[in-house]
Amino acid sequence: MVNLKPPRREVNCIVGIMHALHQFLLFHVLTCLGQNAHGSVIIHGKKAPENSMLYMASVQNSTKKHVCGGFLISENFVLTAAHCDDEIPTSVVLGTHDLTKADDSMRYSITKFKNPFYKGVSYGNDLMLLKLSRNVGLNDRVQTIPLPKEEINMKENVECSVAGWGYTKTNELDQRIVDELRVVDVSIINQNICKKIWGGLPDNVICAGGYETKKGFCQGDSGGPLVYDGVAVGVVSFNYNRNCSYPHFPNVYMDISKYLGWINDTLKKKKYLSKGSSSTQDVAGSQDKVDGYQLVQIKLCCIKRIDLTALIQQVGRPVAIMHGLYKFLLFHVLAFLGRNELGSAIIDGKKAPEKSMLYMASVQNENGQHVCGGFLVNNNFVVTAAHCDVKMEKTKVVLGTHDLRQVEKTVKYIEKLCKHPFYNSKTQENDILLLKVGGKDNWKYKGQPIQLSTSEININEKCSVAGWGCTECNTVGELRVVNVSISNWDVCKREWPGLPTSVICADKGLCKGDLGGPLVCDGTAVGVASFYKNEKCDAPNVYTDISKSLNWINKVLKQNNC
Incomplete structure (x- = not known):
């Protein structure tokens, strides 16, 4: 019989590390996410x-x-x-x-x-x-x-x-x-x-x-x-x-x-595991446990250049003892600490060909600074990410140009913000925002809408993502584009524990400059750039799957309102 009980000294060491990690993660989650009240009456x-x-x-x-x-x-x-x-x-x-x-x-x-x-x-x-x-x-x-x-x-x-x-x-x-x-x-x-x-x-x-x-x-x-x-x-x-x-x-x-x-199983249970946990417990089926603790295989990457993986490996055990709550907290810290204020940018890309991708939009603040990408889906609406800091009276949308430094371009003001009704700021699920725009087009520099995907995308399909921002932290004013491949869902879930189900993963591309832009496959927009891992930017990038929100989008477009 295999002895799953690790030496007491190693357990104490790992539990100590997990306790410190818990405090670190909890602090950042509470700071980043805040509190939200729920209820009905x-x-x-x-x-x-x-x-x-x-x-x-x-x-x-x-x-x-x-x-x-x-x-x-x-x-x-x-x-x-x-x-x-x-x-x-x-x-x-x-x-x-x-x-x-x-x-x-x-x-x-x-x-x-x-x-x-x-x-x-x-x-x-x-x-x-x-x-x-x-x-x-x-x-x-x-x-x-x-x-x-x-x-x-x-x-x-x-x-x-x-x-x-x-x-x-x-x-x-x-x-x-x-x-x-x-x-x-x-x-x-x-x-x-x-x-x-x-x-x-x-x-x-x-x-x-x-x-x-x-x-x-x-x-x-x-x-x-x-x-x-x-x-x-x-x-x-x-x-x-x-x-x-x-x-x-x-x-x-x-x-x-x-x-x-689930209800009947929970009611029938005579003994509930509570070691090392709070009064809130997840009651599931059979799980691997050691001395009442749930065993979770973890892979910790660099958080603000703190290599916690190496620290855990020093105790000589590949399996860390960690409550499921830590996985939840870890995902959100990686998501929020990994997000740059300016959005996302294009890594290893090239300058976008002139007259191409005329659906691309630059969402800018009151000072004319680019804060997020977006894309035109009809003459009145631009799609971007719901997490972008868009304020209706202070934000404008620039269309019809690849070079944001160019004087001639189409500048639109925002008439209405239509955030996805199921957007979750904690998990970034349904990270989609429709901007109803107004204002005259520059007849020479005007945007052209892109079609939206009506079906789910296939693994390994070749796509592209474009944006303004920084490449290796050098700011650029011209639109850049890079080809990407759709990543395997299981691989992506390993990189992002607790990943929302309504997303698409693709390799490389996004980093530091332009979230909200489109993931484009075969000439149609299939995703909205949502988040990535910071520093190396070498993990799969995450996009909100447009096909999963198509009914809501089409309803808003048809009503010309939300």
Whole structure:
């Protein structure tokens, strides 16, 4: 039998390194990413009847403030949304509709178990189980709610209900959390219609309310249940841009029936691994562990010229002991520290031929400095990256020239910013921004739109990427272009742990000068330059896959608005 237990001295050394790495990564992630509140609440609802919905739970933080909804599914588990963990919940209150009447006997401390595949709201899998510190005594104030017994597909127009505490108004100065539980009826929306309206959706969701109605949820109470015929069928997940005036976008819930296996497995577990971890745990299937710790093979590259790989190798072990959280943090630090303020640039490229690539756009700040690339997709819209620091009143777009130093060119102002509704600033998923531009064209120097790809790209296909910026850190004013090949997805994932699924990877090309520009294959734009690794710029570059967002893009272009 193979002995997987490493010598104690090496374990202590590696754990010490991982602890320091954790602090380093956590500091940069909090600094770079900041915090973002989530939640849902009930709009145009009514006060819930006193003896109804006795399964409802108020998920609260350390100050005993309500941050999310939830619902009791067994005597010691509450189900809620995974993104509620962003609010750092510490307890659950059960047994009252009026939160002003909550006392310590109603409060339960919690251990959190996120769905192991949750990465962000726009990825889906937005579920979290909360194990209570003690069993709940079921009585005339507290009851569980049943879950579906098998996988189901909710039919269109079926009437359900959703309940929660939180705001009853949106975008108003007097909005505040309400103390008493409120409920509203909502109808199921056809899944195909919902996907078309949203321009794509995560897997395993239900759409209900918020479309052709003034009823639904809003900020304040995510994690609450969507209930049909006395059964919890969904968990409140997200709405459109936190706009609760319901701009014809359906509300979205996680479909509980698609996660019954994970939920039942978690409820049945008698022993939970907790060594070296926080109170939030990912409960998955079988995993390799040593003394209760998860084993993760890691490859650390240079972060600001700190070679942590060499440091780990000094202890003589190829496998580092590292909680899954570190992988998550590591990806974001690499992504954010690896991004240069100016965007991306072209390495080992050549000057772009005159009269070619007339779709290329330079997004510039108020001082006329190039900050990001972009590309013209029709006479009114330019595509760039959502992470680019674009301010409508201070940014302009230059078209029709390869040489930014040239006096004659077309300069457009920005009329509207249309950011992808699923853009995630933490993961850079759906890193696409549409700029509606106005102003007259210079008849001699005007842009020509490029077509967008309608299908996914093939591995090893030859493509090109162009941009302004620096080559080996020498600033250039002329457009440069380089040929690139599409990289294997598995290879790219090894370089970028936790990579979003809606991206394309390609070798070399981008570095220090021009993110937002197009990845072009066979004369069509297939990707938007999103991020790269800094310093050597020798890892696969990452582009947002245009085909995955095509429905949303076409909708904006057709409406000439967003």
